[in-house]
Amino acid sequence: MAEQTTLESLLEMGFERNRAEKAVAKTGNQGIEQAMDWLMEHENDPDIDEPYVPPVGNTLGGAADSQSTSEQPTLADTAEGIEMGDREIEESQRKPMTEEEKKEQVKRLEELMRVKQAERRERERAEELEREKQRRKQGQELQQVRQKMQDDEMKKLADLRRREKLEDKMARQRVKEKIARDREERAQKFGSGGATSTAASTQPAEPSPSSPTSHGPPPTKKEYDESRIQVRLLDGSTITTVFKAQEPLAAVRVYIQMNGNTPEGQDFTLLSPYPRHVYTEMDMEKPLKELGLVPSAVLVVTKK
Structure with a gap:
């Protein structure tokens, strides 16, 4: 019969009997090509090498009502019987295959199997290429997202640095303007004082009454409103200027940054040599008077 021919062909091609029987049964004995397709699709099944067990419904001799029903043939049973009889007649009239024909059929089936295996490998290769393309696409999209996040972060940092530089520049400008105003005020003050002293010197000195026996109140301590600061720089040179007694020590530091030879961006520390402090x-926010730097002081610049 056809089923036996397909099974024998699979066995001659080298398939195990359990696998061959399952392939023939699972494909409904539709031919060698369908059986080979099923074997290639299910070759990795965990139960592929287990013996084939036909379904329970296919066994003969069921319940009593089944027997009573089978005793009365229907039209479908009659047609099936006729078809089976024709198939048996056809099988009985078929000539047995010679050894050469069997070899030729096995060769043709093996070639067919190689073609199908090549097609399956090509299909798997195409699927793998498609999966690789998807992975690369996802990787590129992820890289683009990361690059965008990095660019945004760098932009934020650049904006922050620009704002800091602008604020520092404005602070320096304010200090410059303050120093210029202070210099102008000192120039006006000392200029008018000099003119007054000159006018006083041109007037004749009047004799002052001397009273050796009179004693006035004790002299009061003089209040200084300015401080003369001398700064010794890193290279040993010095710069000297005058500040208001109420100006903070930070004004001295800014003055050093602008007029000294300290590299831009380099931080430094101020100290008093005697006594060392x-x-x-x-301390930068405290007035010079509070720090004891009035009426004059010497400060030393050191690396921080």
Whole structure:
């Protein structure tokens, strides 16, 4: 019969009997090509090498009502019987295959199997290429997202630095303007004082009454409103200027940054040599008078 021919062909091609029987049964004995397709699709099944067990419904001799029903043939049973009889007649009239024909059929089936295996490998290769393309596409999209996030972060940092530089520039400008105003005020003050002293010197000195026996109140301590600061720089040179007694120590630091030879961006520390005292960031906000730097002081610049 056809089923036996397909099974024998699969066995001659080298398939295990369990696999061959399953392939013939699962494909409904539709031919060698369908059986080979099923074997290639299910070759990795965990139960592929287990013996084939036909379904329970295919066994003969069911319940009593089944027997009573089968005793009365229907039209479908009659047609099936006729078809089976024709198939048996056709099989009985078929000539047995010779060894050469069997070899030729096995060769043709093996070639067919190689073609199908090549087609399957090509299909798997195309699917793998498509998966690789999808992975690369997803990787590129992820890289683009990361690059955008990095660009945004760099842009934020650049904006922050620009704002900091602008604020620092404005602060320096304010200090410059303050120093210029202070210089102008000192120039006007000392200029008018000099004119007054000159006018006083041209007037004749009047004799002052001397009273050796009179004693006035004790002299009061003089209040200084300015401080003369001398700064010794890193290279040993010095610069000197005058500040208001109420100006903070930070004004001295800004003056050093603008007029000294300290590289831009380099931080430094101020200290008093005698007695030795290192000024902190908190001291920068205190007035010179409060720090004891009035009426004059010497400060030393050191690397921080």
